[in-house]
Structures are given as structure tokens and as C-alpha cells.
Amino acid sequence: MTTESNETTFAALKPGDLKELASVSAAPCVSIMMGTHRSGRETQQGPIRLKNLLKEASEKLRTAGHDESILDGLASKTSESNFWQHQGEGLAIYLTTDDCRMFRLNRRVDEHVCVGKTFFVQPLIRESNAGGEYFVLSLSWDEASLYRATGDSLTPVETAALPAKFEELVLPRDPEESLQNTSHRSVGNTPGTSTAMFHGQGEGESKIEADRNQYLSLIGDEVAAAVYNTGLPLLVVATSEVTGHFEATTKVHVDAKVDGSPSEWSGDELREQAHKAIAPQLKADHDEFGERFGTALANSQGSDNLDDVLQAAKNGRVDSLMVCTRGEYCDQTNQAVVETLRNGGDVLQCRHEAMPGNDTVACAIFRF
Numbered sequence: 001m002t003t004e005s006n007e008t009t010f011a012a013l014k015p016g017d018l019k020e021l022a023s024v025s026a027a028p029c030v031s032i033m034m035g036t037h038r039s040g041r042e043t044q045q046g047p048i049r050l051k052n053l054l055k056e057a058s059e060k061l062r063t064a065g066h067d068e069s070i071l072d073g074l075a076s077k078t079s080e081s082n083f084w085q086h087q088g089e090g091l092a093i094y095l096t097t098d099d100c101r102m103f104r105l106n107r108r109v110d111e112h113v114c115v116g117k118t119f120f121v122q123p124l125i126r127e128s129n130a131g132g133e134y135f136v137l138s139l140s141w142d143e144a145s146l147y148r149a150t151g152d153s154l155t156p157v158e159t160a161a162l163p164a165k166f167e168e169l170v171l172p173r174d175p176e177e178s179l180q181n182t183s184h185r186s187v188g189n190t191p192g193t194s195t196a197m198f199h200g201q202g203e204g205e206s207k208i209e210a211d212r213n214q215y216l217s218l219i220g221d222e223v224a225a226a227v228y229n230t231g232l233p234l235l236v237v238a239t240s241e242v243t244g245h246f247e248a249t250t251k252v253h254v255d256a257k258v259d260g261s262p263s264e265w266s267g268d269e270l271r272e273q274a275h276k277a278i279a280p281q282l283k284a285d286h287d288e289f290g291e292r293f294g295t296a297l298a299n300s301q302g303s304d305n306l307d308d309v310l311q312a313a314k315n316g317r318v319d320s321l322m323v324c325t326r327g328e329y330c331d332q333t334n335q336a337v338v339e340t341l342r343n344g345g346d347v348l349q350c351r352h353e354a355m356p357g358n359d360t361v362a363c364a365i366f367r368f
Helices: 017-022 041-063 068-079 122-129 204-227 240-249 267-298 306-314 331-342
Strands: 008-012 029-035 090-096 099-105 112-116 133-139 143-150 153-157 234-238 256-259 318-323 346-349 362-366
Touching: 008 153, 017 122, 017 331, 029 041, 041 068, 041 112, 068 090, 090 122, 099 122, 122 331, 122 346, 133 204, 133 240, 133 267, 143 204, 143 267, 153 267, 204 240, 234 240, 234 267, 240 256, 256 267, 267 318, 267 346, 267 362, 306 318, 306 331, 306 362, 318 331, 331 346, 331 362
Parallel strands: 008 099, 133 234, 234 256, 318 346
Antiparallel strands: 029 090, 029 112, 090 099, 133 143, 143 153, 318 362
16 A cells, blocks of 8 residues: 555555555554435535544554544544545555545444544445345447446556447448458447447348457457456346347356346445345355355364454464354454454455354364
């Protein structure tokens, strides 16, 4: 997290952010969690809540012997109405003396202020793996966009040709000219050889079909290149007609589908539809962890005792960690999460009643 002093970024949680935050060790590390509102009069509550949380953070900094002026840059946010009009369901703020990161969350979080030597990242686990990590292709006969989903966040993926509209990929040309498949005309501002194609030969329905096949073929090539070697599933959001043609025209493997017209949905609605479709995969991941944990526990290669889990995490022994919350955050659980992430382990979160352990807040599978 190397940035210029006091630089502030405001974004959705992306792949790698959780591990990056966990890797930070500084004095002080200030973590602030709060619920927010997407729109309406409720957004006016945001500045008041942040002001109160900054006051709490100031008191904790002073008690710990740190300079309270580290919070000065955040104080201006209490009066920026535009800032509060572009929120999600929650806001996470991470601050050190030379860096500030803000994350727009799609799930509500409990208000919490922490001042320590590491960041309080536990509330972000649910956001980061709520629906796993996967690609989402929003596709219609008019346009196509590719996203990378991490938990509850959708991040646009830009390739040489995507996002794009149909007419940007399949270019009209004079019928007197020789109709070839490829052109050297660039798409948009993209330099170099274009992936756009000229309209195909023929008339009426046959021409429309040829153009659509070219359109889908180009999109398939772009998606295949983006997904290649990531090991992540692909979810296609489109009408059944478009999805059927896409699968018939390309060699791209589609892991899940959402039947509908993406142009009729907002960004949040698209995210929700994608999450519903991928939810069974999340349950499968949790079920798999439960089975592995049972085997590990029987072979003394796992534990649901928080003290043992924390010590193992500090020693780099935790391969996979499952945590939950029971209405309040726990410093020990957060530290186990931080140490697990620092040492390359995986972290999942679930409801307390779904935990595989016996009335515990943490279950770990050990490497050795």
C-alpha cells in the first residue's frame, strides 16, 4: 500500500485488497467501520455518524499516545454531501500516517473503531468471499461488458475491445468493396490492429445472422483471453436466446447463467442477480471446508479452539480458516485472520449456526 502521503482512494473491494490490508504493520493503524445508505434522506446521517466515530478514534489515539492529527484529512468528509450520495451499504476506512484507503461495501457492517498495529479486516471477509471470485459477462445483441466479481463487488474488466457496442465490433462497409473478415481500423482509442470485423455478405436474415456470429465470436475471443489461466468460473447474464447463440458460436465454457436482459438492470441489480446464481457454489465451498475440517480434526490437523488457532496462524500453520461473528467483533479472531492471510492461507466466513466446530468463532485446517 505505497502511496503518497495522505492520498485517499474510494473504491469497491478488489481481488488482493484483503491480503494487502492484512500485510500492513504500522503504528498506528486506524480502522473505522460504519453503515451507510445508497440514497434518500438517510444519507444525511452519514456525516454525523462519521464525526462521532472520528471523535472515538481521536480518543483512542490519544490514549495510545499517538498524534490525533492523522484524522484531519477525514474530517472534511463530514461536510462533503457528494461523498455521501455515492455510498453503498457500508464504509470501511483504513488509515496510517501516510496512507488512507476507503472501501464502498455492498453489505452492512457494525460500527467499529480500532487503533492498533494492524488493520481490523475481519468485517471485510464476508464482502470479499460472499460469492467467491468469478467473471460476469453482461451480454445482449447491442452491447457487451465483462466484470470480475469478488464477493459482493463487481469491477469492470477492460480488454482491447471490451466493453463495446455491436456497431463498434461489426463495422459497416461499402458493399462494392471486397468483404473480408478482418480490418485494420482501430476500435475507439485502442491503437494497433483492431478486433472489429466488417459486416458479412448476404441479405436479410442471413446477413443479420452472419453479423451476430462475428459479434459473438469477437466477444468470445476477448472473454477467453481474460479468463484464461485464472481458474475462475464465468457467469453469463443474457437472454436465453443470446446465451444459446454465444455457446454455439464460441468455445468459451459457461459455468453459470442468468436469464434476463442486463440493459434493464442497474449495476446493483446486476450484482444481485449474479450473486444469486453463484450462491450454490459458495455453499459448496463451505460444505467442502466442513468435510475437510472434520477429517483434519480427526487427524489432529485442525482445531476449533481460538487460542490454538491464533497460535497456529502466527506460526504459519493455518491453510484454511473459517470464522464467524456472534453480534460483536473479536480482536483475537481478527488477529487470526491477519496472520492467516499474511502467511498465504485462505479465509472464509459464515453464520455462527453454520460453523462446523463446537460453539466456536474460528475453525482452522493446519498445513502440518
